[in-house]
Amino acid sequence: MSSVTGQESSNAPPVVEMRGIVKRFNQTVALNGVDLTVKRGEVHAIVGENGAGKSTLMHILAGLIHPDRGQIALNGQPVTISSVESAYAHGIAMVHQHFMLLSSLSVAENLTLGKEPTRRGLFDRIAAAQAVINLGQRYNLVVNHAAKVADLSVGDLQRLEILRALYRGAEILILDEPTGVLTPQEAQGLFRVIRELKRDGKTTIFISHKLEEVLEISDSITVLRDGHVTGTLVTSQTTAPEIARMMVGREVFLKFDKPQITPGKPVLECVELCGPGVQQATFQVRANEIVGIAGVAGNGQSELADLIAGLLPSTAGTVKICGQDVTQASVSARRITGFANVPEDRYKHGLAAQGSVSDNLLMGVHDKPPLSRHGLLDLKAIANRAVELIKSFSIKTEKPASRASTLSGGNAQRIVIARELADNKPFILVAQPTRGIDIAASEFVREEILKRRNDGAGVLLISADLSEVISLSDRILVMYDGRIIGELPAAEADETRLGLLMAGIREETTNASKTA
Amino acid sequence: MLQKPLNPGLRTFITQTLVLLILAAFALLIGAIAVAIAGKSPVTAFQELLQGALGTRTNIAASITRSIPIIINGVAATIAFKAGLFNLGLEGQMVIGALTGAVFANAFKDLPPFLLLPLTILAAATAGGAWALPPAWWQVRFKVPLLVTTLLLNYIANYFASYLVNFPLRDLSGGAAVPQTVMIPEAIRFGIILEGTRLHAGVFAIILLPILVTWFFSRTSLGYRIRMSGLNPDFAQYGGIHTSRMVLIAMFGSGAVAGIAGVIQVLGVDFRYIDGTLVTPAFAWSGFIAAILASSNPLLIIGTGLFLAALKVGAAGMQRNTQIPLQIADVVQAGIIFMVAIRLRIGEFVKRLLFPN
Numbered sequence: 001m002s003s004v005t006g007q008e009s010s011n012a013p014p015v016v017e018m019r020g021i022v023k024r025f026n027q028t029v030a031l032n033g034v035d036l037t038v039k040r041g042e043v044h045a046i047v048g049e050n051g052a053g054k055s056t057l058m059h060i061l062a063g064l065i066h067p068d069r070g071q072i073a074l075n076g077q078p079v080t081i082s083s084v085e086s087a088y089a090h091g092i093a094m095v096h097q098h099f100m101l102l103s104s105l106s107v108a109e110n111l112t113l114g115k116e117p118t119r120r121g122l123f124d125r126i127a128a129a130q131a132v133i134n135l136g137q138r139y140n141l142v143v144n145h146a147a148k149v150a151d152l153s154v155g156d157l158q159r160l161e162i163l164r165a166l167y168r169g170a171e172i173l174i175l176d177e178p179t180g181v182l183t184p185q186e187a188q189g190l191f192r193v194i195r196e197l198k199r200d201g202k203t204t205i206f207i208s209h210k211l212e213e214v215l216e217i218s219d220s221i222t223v224l225r226d227g228h229v230t231g232t233l234v235t236s237q238t239t240a241p242e243i244a245r246m247m248v249g250r251e252v253f254l255k256f257d258k259p260q261i262t263p264g265k266p267v268l269e270c271v272e273l274c275g276p277g278v279q280q281a282t283f284q285v286r287a288n289e290i291v292g293i294a295g296v297a298g299n300g301q302s303e304l305a306d307l308i309a310g311l312l313p314s315t316a317g318t319v320k321i322c323g324q325d326v327t328q329a330s331v332s333a334r335r336i337t338g339f340a341n342v343p344e345d346r347y348k349h350g351l352a353a354q355g356s357v358s359d360n361l362l363m364g365v366h367d368k369p370p371l372s373r374h375g376l377l378d379l380k381a382i383a384n385r386a387v388e389l390i391k392s393f394s395i396k397t398e399k400p401a402s403r404a405s406t407l408s409g410g411n412a413q414r415i416v417i418a419r420e421l422a423d424n425k426p427f428i429l430v431a432q433p434t435r436g437i438d439i440a441a442s443e444f445v446r447e448e449i450l451k452r453r454n455d456g457a458g459v460l461l462i463s464a465d466l467s468e469v470i471s472l473s474d475r476i477l478v479m480y481d482g483r484i485i486g487e488l489p490a491a492e493a494d495e496t497r498l499g500l501l502m503a504g505i506r507e508e509t510t511n512a513s514k515t516a
Numbered sequence: 517m518l519q520k521p522l523n524p525g526l527r528t529f530i531t532q533t534l535v536l537l538i539l540a541a542f543a544l545l546i547g548a549i550a551v552a553i554a555g556k557s558p559v560t561a562f563q564e565l566l567q568g569a570l571g572t573r574t575n576i577a578a579s580i581t582r583s584i585p586i587i588i589n590g591v592a593a594t595i596a597f598k599a600g601l602f603n604l605g606l607e608g609q610m611v612i613g614a615l616t617g618a619v620f621a622n623a624f625k626d627l628p629p630f631l632l633l634p635l636t637i638l639a640a641a642t643a644g645g646a647w648a649l650p651p652a653w654w655q656v657r658f659k660v661p662l663l664v665t666t667l668l669l670n671y672i673a674n675y676f677a678s679y680l681v682n683f684p685l686r687d688l689s690g691g692a693a694v695p696q697t698v699m700i701p702e703a704i705r706f707g708i709i710l711e712g713t714r715l716h717a718g719v720f721a722i723i724l725l726p727i728l729v730t731w732f733f734s735r736t737s738l739g740y741r742i743r744m745s746g747l748n749p750d751f752a753q754y755g756g757i758h759t760s761r762m763v764l765i766a767m768f769g770s771g772a773v774a775g776i777a778g779v780i781q782v783l784g785v786d787f788r789y790i791d792g793t794l795v796t797p798a799f800a801w802s803g804f805i806a807a808i809l810a811s812s813n814p815l816l817i818i819g820t821g822l823f824l825a826a827l828k829v830g831a832a833g834m835q836r837n838t839q840i841p842l843q844i845a846d847v848v849q850a851g852i853i854f855m856v857a858i859r860l861r862i863g864e865f866v867k868r869l870l871f872p873n
Contacts, residue, residue: 018768311754332756341754349754354746363744363755379735 001378013039013076015172015203016061021070023056030056031067032227037221038172040075043194043204045214045235048224048247049438052205057224058174061205062094063087093165094174097181099112099157103150107143107160108132111167135163140195162193172203177215184499186464191217207441209247211240223247223504224503247439256450263289263474266323267338267427267458268308273317277303278311281315285458287426290449292490293462293499300482302344305431308460309341310334311349322426335364340420344431344462350416351404358386358400361419385422393418394444410441417445421452428452431462446472466495480504521869531866532816536809538866540823550737550847556840564840568833569826574832577713581785585610585794587722588777589803590810590817591729593771597812598733599766600746605648605666606774607800608673613644613775614782615677618789619685621700621782631702636673636704637779644775645768647673652767656760662767674795681791706784716784722821725773726814742766774800802828805853823848 013311016038023031031053038044046054059065061072063081072079074090081087087094102112110126117127132145141159144151152160158178165173175194179187183233194204194217208214214221215235223231223246231246264287273281277300285291297303306312308319310331318327321337329337343349351360362382365371370381386400397407404412411432420428430449434442450472453459469476476493478486478501486501548558569579589606596603604607617640624632651665682695691700706717733739744754745762752759778794786793794800802824810816831845 195678309754329752330756330758332758335756341755348748348750350751352744352751355744359740359744359747362740363751366737366740366755375737375739377735377737 002408003092012040013073014038014206015075017073017076018057018061019071019073021057021060021072022068023053023060023065024068029227030107031060034070034224034227034229036222036229037232038203038205040203041198041201042219043198043206043217045206045218045221046210046224047208047214047221047243049209049440051430052224052247052438053227054224055176058094058205058207061087061172062092062174064094066438088168088170090175091171093168093170093172094160094176095161095178097166097176097180100163101149101157103148105149106145107147107149107152108145110160111135111145111164113164115168130169132163139163139166139193141193141196141201155183155189155447158182158190159193170202172205173197174205174207176207177209178206179208179210180464183502184495185503187213187388188436211243214243215240243514244439256446258450258472258474259454261288261454263287263458264456267321268429268460269318269320269323270308270320271320273304273307273314273319275303275307275314276313277482281484282317283477283484283487285427285460287456287458288453289475290453290459290461290473292476293460293479293484294466294469294476295464295479295502299479299502301479302431303482304479304507305341305344305429305462308429309339309343330366338426340364340423340425340428342416342420342428342430342433346409346413346416351412352508353403353405353412355404356401357390357395357397357404357407357415358382360404360415361386361389361400363419365419365423389418389422391450410437413437413441413445417448421448424452424455424457427460428457429462430459432464433461434463434465434468441469466498470498471496478502532811534866536820539809539852539855542855543848546851546854547844547848550641551671551840552846554844556838561834561840561844564834565827565830565845567830568836569817569830572831573710574713575829577710577715577824579826579829580719581715582797582829583711584718584801584823585777585781585797585799585828586724586806586825587817587821588725588780589774589800590806590821591725591803591814592773592777593804593807594812594814594817595729595773596766596770597807598739598746599742600749601652601668601763601766601770602663603648603767603770603774604663604804605651605669605673605771606777606803607795608666608670609644609647609774610772610800611673611677611794612647612778613640613772614778614794615680615685615789615830616643616695616775617779618642618697618700618782620699621704623703629701630702633704633783636700636783640775641772642781642783644773644778645772648767648771648774652764656763662763669815677789678791681789685789687788690871697789700787701781704783705764705787706780714785718780718784720729721780722818725776726818727760729773729814738765750773765852777803797828800851802849809852 014037016036018034018036021031021034034053034057035445036057046057056065058330060067061081063084063086072081078341079090081090102113106152108125110129111132117124117131119127129145132143136142141163143159143163144155149157162173178190182190182299197204208216218235220235220240221243222229222233223233223243225247266284266286268285270281270283281304293301303312307314311328314327318325320326321334324337326334326337347353362371370380371385377509383400390400393414395418396411404415433445433449446468449459449461461469461472470490470493473490476498477484478498480502481504485504485506488497549560551558568575570576570873592606592688593603617636620639621632621636624635627635647669650733651662651669654660654665655662678695681697687699695862707721709715709717735745739758741752742762742765745757745759749759777799781794782789803821806817806821806824809820827845827848831842834844835838835842
C-alpha cells in the first residue's frame with residue numbers, strides 16, 4: 001500500500017491526522033484502529049461499502065460522536081473535538097446526506113442562521129443577502145438569496161449547505177455521499193465547486209461509494225472495509241478495479257453476463273395510466289426482459305410502482321398483468337395473477353421489522369397451499385420453506401425465529417428478494433433493489449434478478465442507480481415530471497444521454513428517442 | 517459468568533421474568549412507603565396482604581376466582597394489541613356482554629341447558645364484539661382515534677345498562693334495593709369446583725382462552741394477517757392484506773372475549789346482572805394492565821392476572837385485620853403502571869447486567 005504523496009511534499013503537518021480511532025456501538029465494532037491522513041488543500045475520498053465505517057469516522061471528525069480510543073491532530077496540534085460547535089471552531093464542517101435547513105426561511109436567512117449579521121441589534125437582511133452573493137461569486141456557487149428554501153431544487157439545497165459551511169469559516173469540508181441525490185449534470189456542477197474550493201486552499205473530504213466519481217474528483221483515497229483501513233491510494237496511480245478489490249476483498253464486475261433472449265409475451269401492459277404523480281404512462285414489459293426506469297428521485301417512479309402494485313388508486317388508464325386487466329383489482333388479486341414486488345422502502349413496505357424472519361418470508365403466500373390450508377398454517381411447511389430460502393439466498397440470521405430488525409440492511413433486503421423471487425412469478429416489479437446495501441449483497445441481488453429474467457420473468461426495474469439500470473436492463477425508460485419522456489435500448493444508453501433525459505431535456509433529433 | 521451463550525429465546529424469557537419481578541418489587545416498595553406515610557408498619561401490612569391473598573385455602577380460591585375476569589379481559593386486550601390497537605372499551609364490552617347473556621338466558625330458559633349455556637355465552641360474545649365494532653369502523657372509515665371512542669363508549673354502555681336494570685329489566689320480585697335482573701336458570705349456573713369456596717367452573721376459561729388465542733395467532737392465516745397488520749400496516753397492505761378488515765375483526769374478537777368475561781361473572785358469581793358489579797372492581801382495567809405486563813403474551817397473562825387479583829384480595833384481608841385501607845393495593849397497582857412506563861429502559865439495563873457481551 002503506497003502512502004499518500006498527492007501534494008508536493010512540504011514539511012507542513014497534515015491538516016487532519018487521525019490515529020488509531022476505535023469506536024464501538026454496543027457489540028459491534030464500527031471502527032477498529034483507523035488511521036487517516038489528509039493533506040491541506042487536497043480532495044480526499046473516503047470509500048467503502050455500507051457499514052464499512054465511513055460515516056462513523058467522519059461523524060467523529062465533525063464532533064457528532066466521540067471515539068472510544070485514538071487521537072486527532074489538526075495541523076499537527078492534538079485536539080479534542082467534543083461537539084459540532086467545537087468542530088466549527090476548528091474549521092471543520094460536514095454537509096450531510098439529509099439537508100438540515102429550515103424550509104420556510106429564505107436562503108439568506110438559512111445561510112446566516114447561528115451567526116446572523118446584525119444592525120442596531122436587529123437582523124441585517126441586506127448584509128445577509130450580500131453574504132450569499134459574495135460567497136457565491138467567490139466559489140461559483142450561485143443560489144438566489146431571496147428564494148425560500150422550500151422552493152429550491154436538491155442541487156440548490158446542497159449548494160446552500162456548502163455555502164453555510166463556508167460562511168461559518170470552514171477550512172475542512174466533509175461531504176457525505178453528496179452526489180446521491182443529484183443528476184449527472186448536477187454532480188458535474190458540484191465537482192466544479194469542489195475544484196474551486198481546492199483552488200482557494202480548502203480541504204475537502206468526500207465520502208462516496210461511486211468509484212468513477214472518486215477517480216474523477218479526488219487526489220487521494222482512503223479505503224475502509226469492516227472498520228479497517230485496507231488501502232491509502234494516490235488517485236492518479238490507481239484504477240477502479242483496484243479500489244473495488246480493496247473495498248470488498250475481491251474483484252467486482254459491474255458488467256453482467258447477459259444472454260440475448262428474444263422477449264416473449266407481455267407480462268405487464270400499462271396504457272395511458274394516470275394517477276397521483278403519474279401522467280399517461282404507456283409501456284409494456286415482456287417475458288425474458290428487464291425494463292429499467294431511470295429518473296431523478298421524485299419524478300413519479302414511486303407512484304408508478306404503487307399504481308402497478310395496487311397501493312394507489314389510478315385515475316385513468318389500464319394496467320394488465322399477464323393479460324388480465326387488474327386496474328381495479330386488489331393487491332392480493334394482483335399477486336395471485338402472478339405479480340411479485342420488491343418495494344422501494346424495505347422497512348416501510350418490504351418488512352415487519354418486529355416480526356420474525358419466518359413471518360416476513362411468509363407474506364403474500366400466507367393463504368397458499370401447502371403453506372396454508374383452510375385458514376390453518378402448516379408450521380412445518382412454513383419452517384421448511386423458511387430454512388430453504390434462508391439457505392438459498394444466504395440470509396445471515398441466527399434462526400428463522402429471529403426478529404428481522406436484528407439483521408443488517410443487506411440481509412433484510414435478502415429476505416425481501418427471497419420472498420418475492422421464490423415462486424417464479426411471471427412479472428416482477430423491483431424498486432431500488434440495492435439502495436443502501438453493500439456491494440456483495442447488491443451483486444447478489446442483481447444476479448438473482450437477472451436469473452429470473454433468463455428464466456422467463458419480465459422485470460420492471462426502478463432504480464436511482466444509473467449504472468445498475470444500464471447494466472441490468474434490456475430497455476430503459478426515463479421518467480420526468482410524472483411522464484415517461486424517453487426510451488432507449490440499453491446498448492445505446494450512457495450516463496450522458498440518460499442524464500439529459502432525466503433533466504427533462506428530450507433528444508428530439510436522435511432517432512433512438514421514441515417517446516412512449 | 518456464563519460459559520456458553522444462552523439461546524436468545526431463553527435469554528429474553530429470563531430477562532422478561534426478572535424485569536417483572538423487579539417491577540413488582542418496586543411497586544411493592546412504593547406501597548410500603550405509602551403505608552409508612554399512613555403511620556402503619558409496612559411489614560405488618562405485607563404480612564397481612566400475603567395472608568389475605570394466599571394464606572388459606574379459601575383465600576387462595578378467592579384470589580383465583582377474582583383473577584378470572586381479569587385474565588379474560590387481559591386476553592381480550594391482547595387480541596387488540598396484536599392488531600396494533602388499544603381497546604380501552606373492554607369495560608363497556610364486558611357490561612354489554614354480561615347483560616345480554618343474562619337477558620338471553622332468561623328469555624330462553626326453556627331450552628335444554630346443554631343448548632342454553634353455549635348459546636348464552638355466544639350471545640354475550642356477539643354482543644360484546646358488536647359493541648366494539650363502531651369504534652373500529654370509525655377509525656377505519658373516518659380516522660377517528662379508536663383509543664378515544666372505545667373509552668367514551670364505556671360510559672354509554674355503563675349508563676345504558678344501568679338504565680335497563682333500573683327500569684325495564686329490573687327484578688321487582690324480591691323487593692331488593694339493588695337494581696338487578698331476574699336470576700338466570702339454575703341449570704346453567706357454573707358449579708363450585710372447590711368445596712367451601714366460591715371458585716367456580718369458569719376458571720377453566722383462564723387456561724382455555726389464553727391457549728386458544730396463542731394457537732390462533734401462531735397457527736391460523738387470519739391470526740398471521742392480524743399480527744402483520746399490527747406490526748406494520750404498510751407491509752401488510754403491500755402483501756395483499758386488507759388491514760381495515762383486520763382492524764374490524766380484531767376489535768370484534770377483543771370485544772367478544774370481554775363479553776365472555778362479563779357473562780362468566782354472571783354464570784359463575786352473581787347468577788344475574790347486578791348494576792355496577794363489573795365496573796366497581798375495575799376488572800377491565802386490571803385486565804388491561806395484566807396484558808401490558810405480560811407483553812401481550814396470552815400465556816403470561818395467567819401469571820400477571822393472578823398477581824393483580826391476589827393483590828386486590830390480599831388488600832381486602834389487610835384492611836379487615838389492620839385497618840390499613842385497601843386502597844394501598846391501588847397504590848401498588850398504580851406503582852406497577854408507573855413501572856411499566858419505564859420498563860423498556862429497565863429491560864435494556866437488566867439484559868446488559870446479565871449478558872454483558
